[in-house]
Amino acid sequence: GAGVSQSPSNKVTEKGKDVELRCDPISGHTALYWYRQRLGQGLEFLIYFQGNSAPDKSGLPSDRFSAERTGESVSTLTIQRTQQEDSAVYLCASSLRQGYYGYTFGSGTRLTVV
Amino acid sequence: AQRVTQPEKLLSVFKGAPVELKCNYSYSGSPELFWYVQYSRQRLQLLLRHISRESIKGFTADLNKGETSFHLKKPFAQEEDSAMYYCALRVDTGRRALTFGSGTRLQVQP
Numbered sequence: 001g002a003g004v005s006q007s008p009s010n011k012v013t014e015k016g017k018d019v020e021l022r023c024d025p026i027s028g029h030t031a032l033y034w035y036r037q038r039l040g041q042g043l044e045f046l047i048y049f050q051g052n053s054a055p056d057k058s059g060l061p062s063d064r065f066s067a068e069r070t071g072e073s074v075s076t077l078t079i080q081r082t083q084q085e086d087s088a089v090y091l092c093a094s095s096l097r098q099g100y101y102g103y104t105f106g107s108g109t110r111l112t113v114v
Numbered sequence: 115a116q117r118v119t120q121p122e123k124l125l126s127v128f129k130g131a132p133v134e135l136k137c138n139y140s141y142s143g144s145p146e147l148f149w150y151v152q153y154s155r156q157r158l159q160l161l162l163r164h165i166s167r168e169s170i171k172g173f174t175a176d177l178n179k180g181e182t183s184f185h186l187k188k189p190f191a192q193e194e195d196s197a198m199y200y201c202a203l204r205v206d207t208g209r210r211a212l213t214f215g216s217g218t219r220l221q222v223q224p
Contacts, residue, residue: 003157033211042120042200042216043158056211091158102148102160103212 002026004106006092012112013082021077021109025094032075033103034067035091043091049075050097082113116141118203120215127191128223135186135218137175137201147177147184148202148212158200161186171195191222 005024013019025032034046045059049069060066064082069075079086089110093103117140127133139145147164162170164177164184175186184201198219202212 035214042118043212043214045211045213048211050210059211093158102150102163105158107157 004092004094004104006090006106006109008109009107010110010112012114015084015113016081018078018080019082019111021079021090021092021111023075023077023092023094023106025073025075025092026104028072028096029094029104030072030097031095032069033093033095034075034077035093036061036088037091037108038088046077046090079111082111084113087111087113116145116203116205116213118201118213118215120199120201120218122218123216124219124221126221126223129193130190133186133188133191133195133220133222135199135201135220137184137186137215139182139184139201139203141182141203141205144206146204146206147175148204149173149175149184149186150200150202150214152198152200154197161199191220193222193224196220196222 007022030051032049035043036046037043047067048056064080067077089108091108092106095103119138121136149161150158151161152158162168173186173188175184177184198217200217201215204212
């Protein structure tokens with residue numbers, strides 16, 4: 001597509017439920033990144049995919065968080081047993097290769113855990 | 115671990131005044147530095163990269179390795195420059211994803 005697409009744009013869920021967030025990167029972009037942005041704070045790195053290499057999961061805050069990517073296409077970020085502190089905007093970005101030319105960001109998914 | 119610090123949460127200037135958005139980083143190697151901008155109701159987008167040594171929308175930024183800084187400057191602010199600005203760093207080893215600062219909101223008043 002023309003840009004990075006994220007869905008849903010907004011998600012309200014009850015504490016303890018699982019949620020799945022989706023990211024469609026720009027076609028041909030081998031690198032894909034997930035970030036979290038809590039209210040009033042900067043972007044917090046979560047996970048990074050580069051082609052068929054093993055993902056860099058070093059930013060995932062707990063084992064409740066996981067992400068998958070099929071080849072160089074869609075990625076899903078799953079949060080299990082959501083907690084109120086998971087409330088944030090989850091941003092996805094893609095780039096041609098390791099971000100040399102900068103990232104193209106999606107519009108984000110605003111997650112609210114009630 | 116690498117870190118990016120943007121000391122100002124909010125910077126308010128009048129139209130036509132000079133602007134300097136501060137960014138300091140901590141990393142001992144050879145970093146790549148970026149500035150990203152988010153205008154109201156728009157996506158986060160790349161403004162400029164230090165390796166390009168370019169001027170975008172009148173903004174420039176110079177990497178100062180001695181002071182570990184990458185401040186964003188514009189000589190004459192415009193109202194349309196009002197936005198959130200994020201400084202970001204990528205290191206040459208280990209994690210290849212960008213590390214972002216907490217952002218500075220620039221308000222340009224008429």
